[in-house]
Amino acid sequence: MSATLKDRLREYFHAEYKPGERALVRKIDFFILTFCCLSYFTNYLDRSNINNAYVSGLKEELNFVGNELNQIQAAFTAGYVVGQLPANLSLHYVRPRIFFPACMVVWAGLTMVTASAHDVASIAAIRFFQGVAEATTFVGTHYILGSWYTERELGKRSGIFTASGLAGTMIGGYIQTGIQSSLHMRHGLSGWRWLFIIDGIVTLPIAIYGFIFFPDTPATTKAFYLTPEQKALAQSRVPPVPNHSPLSWSFLRKALTSRFFWGFMILWIVAGEAESFSSNALLALYMKSHPVYDYTVAQLNNYPTGVPAAGIVSTLFWATLTDFLGGKRYLVGYFIGITGIVTSALILSASHDADPARSTPTVFGAYYWAGAVYACQATFFAWANDALRYDEHMFRAVVLAGMNLGSNVINAWWTIVFYGASMAPWFRRGMWAMIAVSIALVIWTAGLSYFTARHERELKEEQSPGAQQDEEGKENMA
Known part of the structure; x- marks a missing residue:
């Protein structure tokens, strides 16, 4: 191992902090x-339970036909977009x-x-408003983390x-399995109905915890567990930027003419559809x-949990690696x-196999591997936070929201x-779509990484002592 790599590893795992900063972190x-x-765990638990319920009796009890499951998911997405x-x-x-x-209590x-619910339309209406209530969780949290x-x-x-969140998706399958074996038809309620009741109850104590302990942002925090010195230190750790009203x-x-807004929104549009294997x-x-x-x-509830499990491993690996590499999020x-290209090709090939039983292990392996694409959630939103670190807080919030909205x-x-x-079972049209968006993602990532790297160089040049002296000289001559 080279001395340079050893130094980087030592710096990464033994970061130097200001006095009192480690305790604050x-x-x-x-x-x-x-x-x-x-x-986020309960968010995904509540959100993904519709898929677990569908394969656990919901489809048959409410007489789902055709693509009505997808229409319910689209109703949720519509509410998510509106919010x-x-x-x-x-x-x-x-x-x-x-x-x-407050949003947690509502959802x-x-x-x-x-x-x-006793019909498809009722579930669709409920899921729409649930989407509105959940709209701020993912992007809002990334805004807080960046603050x-x-x-x-x-x-x-x-x-x-x-x-x-992926853990919520994974554990949801096991919860449904346990409920199906222990509570199915208890008090006349099907197992999938108990799933919704229990998931909602689990969410409420976490909301109460947030009301008491969540610290807001460094500039507005009134958290009782932070000393005045720690509050001041928290503000000094992040760049001072204007915080004007967005209205x-x-x-x-x-916002609407910014290359950052459109660059990151299109990035997440393409990457979001690359997640379709897992999210659907x-x-x-x-x-x-x-x-x-x-x-x-x-089996229908337990076997698919390998997909979010692969996502958890991939997410933590790439998030840690890109931190170690100095924020090179574009590698993901x-x-x-x-x-996306390889897993789609494997499933397309399996769909033409004359013996579906023989190709089943290949399909399972492809779907499990495809779960690794979840890594883009953390890294791409961290990438946007990094690139907009010196911009107004609300502009950063709008860009993050625009990514998810688009x-x-x-x-x-x-x-x-x-x-x-x-x-x-084969989703052939979707496999070809996955190959197309995967190619588009590689091309867009390359272009956006070039643009953000150039922008970072320009910022460093503006903040260099030589540039500041030149600016002062011009002011004196004026």
């Missing part, structure tokens, strides 16, 4: 990450300590109400946060419609592009067109 890690991770910008702009006016937990209630953590700390924290024409013009529960639908095997309810785009606008119809439940 430990505190904000505990209070911010515990709430954010538990919040994106208003929810994230609200963080400028309502303390996150109040806003985040927990809606999750429990879903247990009373508290330095560039060298951000990737790991973003990765841990994203992995918590102005100049602000909107800046394609492995569960493949198993449900398998041409040979008849899987049990436990190339990895995801290769993953992705979900496309995903609302993409799911139905390319991954409709009626297309199971």
Whole structure:
């Protein structure tokens, strides 16, 4: 191992902190990450339970036909899109300590109400409003993380946060399996109805925890567990930037004409569709419609948990690696592009196999590998936070919200067109779409990485002592 690599590893694992800074980081890690991770865990638990319920009796009991599952998912996405910008702009006016937990209480209630649904239309309406309530969780948390953590700390924290959501997806399958064996038809309720009730109940204590302990942002925090010196230190750790009200024409013009806004939004639109293998529960639908095997309810819930498990490993690996490499988040785009092309090709090849039983291990392996694309969630939002570190807080919030909004606008119809439940088990159209977006992701990642690297060089030149002296000289001559 070269001396340079040893030095970098030593610097990475034994970072130098200012006096008192290490204690501050430990505190904000505990209070911010515990709430954010538990919040996102229940967010995905409540969100993904519709797929677990579908393969556990919901489809048969409510007489789902065709692509009605995808239509329900599209209703959720529509609500998610409607809530994106208003929810994230609200963080400028309502303390996150109040806003985040309040949204949790709303979506927990809606999750429990879903247990009373008796037709597809009712579930679609509930899921729409649940999407509105959940709109700020993902992007809002990335905004908070970018407000508290330095560039060298951000990737790991973003990765841990994203992995918590994947854990919710993974554990949701096991919860449904346990409920199906222990509570099915208890008090006349099907197992899938108990799933919604229990998921909603689990969410409420975490909301109460947030009301009490969440620290807002460094500039507005009133957290009782931070000393005045720690509050001042927290503000000094991040660049001082103006924090103007976003409700102005100049602000909107800046946002809508910014290359950062469109660059990162298009990046996440393409990357978001690369996640379609995992987010649309394609492995569960493949198993449900398998041409040979008849899987049990436990198998339908348990086997697909390998997909988010692969996502957790990949997310933590790439988040840590890109931190170690000095914030080279764009590398994940190339990895995801290769993953999307290869896994789609494997499934397309299996779909033409005359013996579906023989190709089943290949399909399972491809879907598990495809779960690794979840790594782009943490790294791409950390990339945007890094690039906008010196911009207004609300501009950064709008860019992050725009990324998620753009992705979900496309995903609302993409799911139905390319991954409709009626297309199971092979989703051939979706496989070709995955290959196309994977190629597009590699190309866009290359262009955006060039632009952000050039912008970073320009910032460093502007902040260099020579540039400041030249500027002062010009002012004196004037």
